[in-house]
Every structure is written in structure tokens, then in C-alpha cells.
Amino acid sequence: MSPLFYYILHVGAVLVLFGYTFYAFAAPAETRKKVMIITGVASLLVLIGGFGLQAKLSVGWPGWFVVKLICWLGLSALAGIGYRRRGAVGMLSAVAVILALVAVVMVYSKPF
Numbered sequence: 001m002s003p004l005f006y007y008i009l010h011v012g013a014v015l016v017l018f019g020y021t022f023y024a025f026a027a028p029a030e031t032r033k034k035v036m037i038i039t040g041v042a043s044l045l046v047l048i049g050g051f052g053l054q055a056k057l058s059v060g061w062p063g064w065f066v067v068k069l070i071c072w073l074g075l076s077a078l079a080g081i082g083y084r085r086r087g088a089v090g091m092l093s094a095v096a097v098i099l100a101l102v103a104v105v106m107v108y109s110k111p112f
């Protein structure tokens with residue numbers, strides 16, 4: 001498959017993951033199972049798209065890639081945490097935005 005396919009898969013899944021993470025912060029408890037399934041599948045697609053793109057572009061394991069993996073792991077965990085800690089939604093939202101911004105900065109600036 002082409003790098004464009006992996007790029008579109010990665011970015012599309014990140015948008016779904018990010019959107020449903022924020023939905024989890026505001027959704028009623030009855031939607032937990034559905035939202036957790038969607039964020040889990042989106043998280044897996046983010047991982048597949050990212051590693052597929054890494055393999056196609058032969059970038060290896062630079063520091064910015066490791067930082068993006070950490071951001072992905074943190075963002076993937078936030079939906080579940082959001083359902084358990086309803087009082088910390090404001091802080092979790094800020095963490096989600098910061099993780100997304102750090103990941104975007106890493107991919108475009110590639111500082112290390």
C-alpha cells in the first residue's frame with residue numbers, strides 16, 4: 001500500500017480518536033461501552049497507520065517518533081479515564097489538547 005493510504009488512515013483515525021475522547025468527557029455513563037469500542041478501534045488504526053507510514057518512509061526510530069508514541073498512548077487512555085473521573089474533565093481536556101499539539105509539533109518540526 002502507498003504511504004498516502006497510511007497517512008489518510010492515521011490522520012482519519014486520530015480525528016475519530018480525538019473526537020470520541022472529548023465525547024467521552026461529556027457523554028452519559030450509558031454510552032461507555034460503545035465509546036470505548038470506538039476509541040479502541042480508532043486507537044488501533046492510529047497505531048497501524050503510524051507504523052505503516054514509518055515502514056514505508058523508512059524513518060527508523062527517531063526521538064520525535066517515540067514522543068508521538070507516548071502522545072498516542074496518553075490520548076488512548078484518556079477516554080476511559082474520563083468516564084471514571086468526571087470531576088477532572090477540565091484537566092483531562094487540557095491534557096488531551098496538549099498531547100495532540102505536542103504530537104503535531106513533533107511530526108512537522110522533527111526536532112530530534
